[in-house]
Amino acid sequence: MDLRFTPEETAFRAEVRDFFRSEIPADIRAKVSEGRALAREDYVTSQRILNAKGWAVTQWPVAYGGQPWSPVQRYIFMEELMQAAVPLPLQFNCFMVGPVIAAFGTEAQKRRFLPRIANLDDWWCQGFSEPGAGSDLASLKTRAVREGDHYVVDGQKTWTTLGQYADWIFCLVRTDPAAKKQAGISFLLIDMKSPGVSVRPIITIDGRHEVNEVFLDAVRVPVENRVGEENKGWDYAKFLLANERTGIARIGLTKERLQRIKRLARETPMGAGTMWDDADFRARVAGVEIELKALEITQMRVVAAQATRDATKPDPASSILKIKGSELQQAATELLLELAGPNALPAGGADLLRNDPDAPFAWEDAAAPMYLNTRKVSIYGGSNEIQRNVIAKAILDL
Amino acid sequence: MDFDLTSEQRLLKDSVARWAADTYASLDRVEASRSEPLGFSEAHWAELAELGLLGLPFSEADGGFGGGPVETMVVMEALGRALAPEPYLASVILGGAALRLAGDAAQRARLIPQLAGGSLRLAFAHGERQARYDLEDVATTARPEAGGYVLDGAKGVVLNADAAGLLVVSARTAGGRREGAGISLFLVPTDTPGLTLRPYPTQDGGRAADVILRGVRVPSEALLGPADGALPIIEQVIDGAIAAVAAEAVGLMEALQDLTVAYLKTRKQFGTAIGGFQALQHRAVDMLVALEQARSMELYATMMVEAEAEARGPALSAAKVQINRSARFVGQQAVQLHGGIGMTQEYLGAHQFRRLTMIEILFGDTAHHLRRVTRAGGLLGAA
Numbered sequence: 001m002d003l004r005f006t007p008e009e010t011a012f013r014a015e016v017r018d019f020f021r022s023e024i025p026a027d028i029r030a031k032v033s034e035g036r037a038l039a040r041e042d043y044v045t046s047q048r049i050l051n052a053k054g055w056a057v058t059q060w061p062v063a064y065g066g067q068p069w070s071p072v073q074r075y076i077f078m079e080e081l082m083q084a085a086v087p088l089p090l091q092f093n094c095f096m097v098g099p100v101i102a103a104f105g106t107e108a109q110k111r112r113f114l115p116r117i118a119n120l121d122d123w124w125c126q127g128f129s130e131p132g133a134g135s136d137l138a139s140l141k142t143r144a145v146r147e148g149d150h151y152v153v154d155g156q157k158t159w160t161t162l163g164q165y166a167d168w169i170f171c172l173v174r175t176d177p178a179a180k181k182q183a184g185i186s187f188l189l190i191d192m193k194s195p196g197v198s199v200r201p202i203i204t205i206d207g208r209h210e211v212n213e214v215f216l217d218a219v220r221v222p223v224e225n226r227v228g229e230e231n232k233g234w235d236y237a238k239f240l241l242a243n244e245r246t247g248i249a250r251i252g253l254t255k256e257r258l259q260r261i262k263r264l265a266r267e268t269p270m271g272a273g274t275m276w277d278d279a280d281f282r283a284r285v286a287g288v289e290i291e292l293k294a295l296e297i298t299q300m301r302v303v304a305a306q307a308t309r310d311a312t313k314p315d316p317a318s319s320i321l322k323i324k325g326s327e328l329q330q331a332a333t334e335l336l337l338e339l340a341g342p343n344a345l346p347a348g349g350a351d352l353l354r355n356d357p358d359a360p361f362a363w364e365d366a367a368a369p370m371y372l373n374t375r376k377v378s379i380y381g382g383s384n385e386i387q388r389n390v391i392a393k394a395i396l397d398l
Numbered sequence: 399m400d401f402d403l404t405s406e407q408r409l410l411k412d413s414v415a416r417w418a419a420d421t422y423a424s425l426d427r428v429e430a431s432r433s434e435p436l437g438f439s440e441a442h443w444a445e446l447a448e449l450g451l452l453g454l455p456f457s458e459a460d461g462g463f464g465g466g467p468v469e470t471m472v473v474m475e476a477l478g479r480a481l482a483p484e485p486y487l488a489s490v491i492l493g494g495a496a497l498r499l500a501g502d503a504a505q506r507a508r509l510i511p512q513l514a515g516g517s518l519r520l521a522f523a524h525g526e527r528q529a530r531y532d533l534e535d536v537a538t539t540a541r542p543e544a545g546g547y548v549l550d551g552a553k554g555v556v557l558n559a560d561a562a563g564l565l566v567v568s569a570r571t572a573g574g575r576r577e578g579a580g581i582s583l584f585l586v587p588t589d590t591p592g593l594t595l596r597p598y599p600t601q602d603g604g605r606a607a608d609v610i611l612r613g614v615r616v617p618s619e620a621l622l623g624p625a626d627g628a629l630p631i632i633e634q635v636i637d638g639a640i641a642a643v644a645a646e647a648v649g650l651m652e653a654l655q656d657l658t659v660a661y662l663k664t665r666k667q668f669g670t671a672i673g674g675f676q677a678l679q680h681r682a683v684d685m686l687v688a689l690e691q692a693r694s695m696e697l698y699a700t701m702m703v704e705a706e707a708e709a710r711g712p713a714l715s716a717a718k719v720q721i722n723r724s725a726r727f728v729g730q731q732a733v734q735l736h737g738g739i740g741m742t743q744e745y746l747g748a749h750q751f752r753r754l755t756m757i758e759i760l761f762g763d764t765a766h767h768l769r770r771v772t773r774a775g776g777l778l779g780a781a
């Protein structure tokens with residue numbers, strides 16, 4: 001047993017750290033760190049720099065641009081990326097639809113889509129949830145009826161993150177209404193420019209335009225845009241969700257936030273000194289740091305076990321990472337809000353709330369929006385209640 | 399022990415509740431008021447005047463209605479329940495208390511009828527950006543000159559200052575920035591030369607402003623209360639405001655609890671109402687426990703708000719700690735139990751959560767008030 005990294009792993013850490021800090025523009029990283037809205041271009045710029053280096057889709061199969069890294073290297077890579085406040089490579093592209101196409105798509109689909117997914121030439125969004133199908137995703141109602149070499153799709157998706165920027169949406173649709181729940185679902189790739197696709201913004205609690213409703217009204221989708229077999233979409237969705245949950249703990253992100261809080265606390269006046277002179281506040285920060293250290297080691301244990309697991313099935317231990325990881329992300333935003341104090345009240349310019357990247361900015365302006373927005377992390381990606389159900393069943397056998 | 403309202407207090411409660419329910423029956427109505435230039439509806443303000451609410455806490459001799467802490471609690475609860483955006487807190491509770499506690503007969507006679515009638519609004523311009531929650535931390539200065547004073551400095555996050563005709567401004571007439579003695583209060587009309595407002599929306603959909611004072615000249619009659627000795631008054635004003643937001647928070651939490659329980663009964667997943675899942679039932683129960691703890695401390699705050707400073711301070715701080723903790727738990731869990739819908743501005747519950755979050759910060763956060771209670775040796779007396 002040895003919890004230390006090898007010299008090779010430490011050298012690898014230094015290499016990726018230097019790259020992130022020297023190559024990804026500082027203004028983009030500052031926005032991530034400060035919790036400001038990123039423009040579409042910021043995501044694209046950052047991901048293309050990574051992709052040019054071969055680092056946008058490191059977890060894909062090597063044949064499609066992945067890196068032959070060990071689980072520990074993958075972990076270090078993501079850690080450093082988040083700690084450098086680099087925008088994550090677009091989740092929907094790199095961690096969701098890309099791996100699904102790489103694993104289950106046709107050769108033609110792989111050739112057509114994968115390079116564009118990796119380079120963010122196409123922006124993808126995730127069309128799984130529906131108004132009536134959230135935690136109970138398999139109850140989804142959007143229908144796809146086969147007409148010759150097309151499907152005709154009717155229904156509604158919701159909570160579609162950054163759908164306003166998307167060129168494509170990957171959807172779960174019902175192709176066999178007679179089959180029982182999970183059995184009649186297929187996985188379709190839909191061009192957002194198709195006639196019949198419309199997008200309505202939903203403004204989230206923090207005042208931003210982050211999610212959308214997507215309406216599908218008699219949308220014609222070529223059969224060649226179905227991934228894998230008809231009515232087998234649920235299997236691919238499970239594969240995708242398993243990918244989504246690894247790394248969901250976002251330990252690097254919380255580390256970055258805590259480091260920033262410690263920095264800002266030294267500049268934030270309190271009484272005759274600063275917030276950092278307040279032993280109680282420091283103890284609260286340390287308390288979160290301790291839990292984060294524990295989670296980091298838990299994450300390493302899960303990573304180490306990955307080598308010997310069937311990667312197509314979700315590891316129930318990842319539910320532990322999801323619960324604790326989301327709680328710690330939220331705890332960090334609570335500390336930031338506390339730090340900002342009464343100066344967290346102003347909402348900045350109304351423009352700041354509407355994704356205007358040039359709006360004037362004080363760090364306190366983002367404290368409340370970040371706190372409010374981060375409530376989502378215990379809801380999406382399988383709510384923390386659902387994760388507890390998973391653990392109760394799969395680990396405790398209750 | 400008597401937790402009952404008198405028949406007059408019950409009448410008051412019913413009439414405010416009826417007004418609030420009629421006026422703010424839906425989130426759309428709240429949003430419509432908020433979208434007016436000052437962030438609320440002047441017409442609604444006039445209705446509050448007609449109902450007698452704007453003069454409520456002032457003595458009848460001064461032209462008010464002689465209401466006490468219980469009456470204020472009843473009103474604030476109802477306004478909180480309705481998420482009413484009117485600046486009742488800023489003008490009647492904060493500004494009004496300063497005038498009530500510190501004003502001389504002439505000032506009260508001149509201003510209270512205007513306040514009660516709705517033609518004048520106040521704002522309480524005390525906090526400064528560097529002060530955090532420390533009430534004695536005042537850098538703004540007031541230099542005496544012949545016939546009056548000259549004010550210089552900046553006040554941060556003054557609630558509803560853009561809706562006020564008259565500001566109650568604290569400034570140093572003596573002493574260093576963090577000294578208790580040497581602070582005075584002044585009545586400053588917002589159109590006084592040298593006074594600039596920088597208004598903005600707040601995170602809960604309300605409004606506030608930074609107030610910049612550059613060589614602002616006011617006459618001697620503008621002094622409100624004793625020169626150099628305003629800190630005890632400021633403390634009393636803020637303790638009163640804590641009791642008021644405690645009541646507002648309880649109203650908000652009640653409404654949010656009701657909304658959440660109703661949602662648990664109607665939202666179906668896995669072929670059944672999600673309220674059937676025991677995990678969620680227990681969470682809703684914990685929310686109720688938090689709400690009831692908050693309600694008890696709301697009553698405690700109301701009972702103690704007119705006590706002597708020595709007993710009042712720790713009591714109000716204790717109440718604020720409980721209110722803050724309950725507000726956070728109830729707010730967070732309400733959003734969680736709603737799932738995605740709780741995360742959107744299209745949903746009333748999200749707005750209630752935002753307001754509760756801001757109430758946590760207003761007049762001192764949990765850490766601040768816990769420190770005050772600790773410094774006072776707790777609530778139980780010597781060990």
Ligand SMILES: Cc1cc2nc3c(=O)[nH]c(=O)nc-3n(C[C@H](O)[C@H](O)[C@H](O)COP(=O)(O)OP(=O)(O)OC[C@H]3O[C@@H](n4cnc5c(N)ncnc54)[C@H](O)[C@@H]3O)c2cc1C
Nearest residue numbers: 126128129134135159160161376380383385734735737738
């Ligand atoms: C900001 C944000 C972004 C999102 N982005 C996307 C996206 O891009 N694409 C996409 O497809 N989806 C997205 N989602 C949707 C997300 O996956 C769903 O919100 C989530 O699955 C929960 O579903 P729901 O909102 O319908 O809540 P519900 O499922 O209705 O849940 C309501 C409450 O009931 C609880 N609950 C439900 N079932 C049980 C049970 N069996 N036992 C105990 N408790 C239970 C839940 O935990 C929750 O507390 C996003 C959501 C948010 C908030």
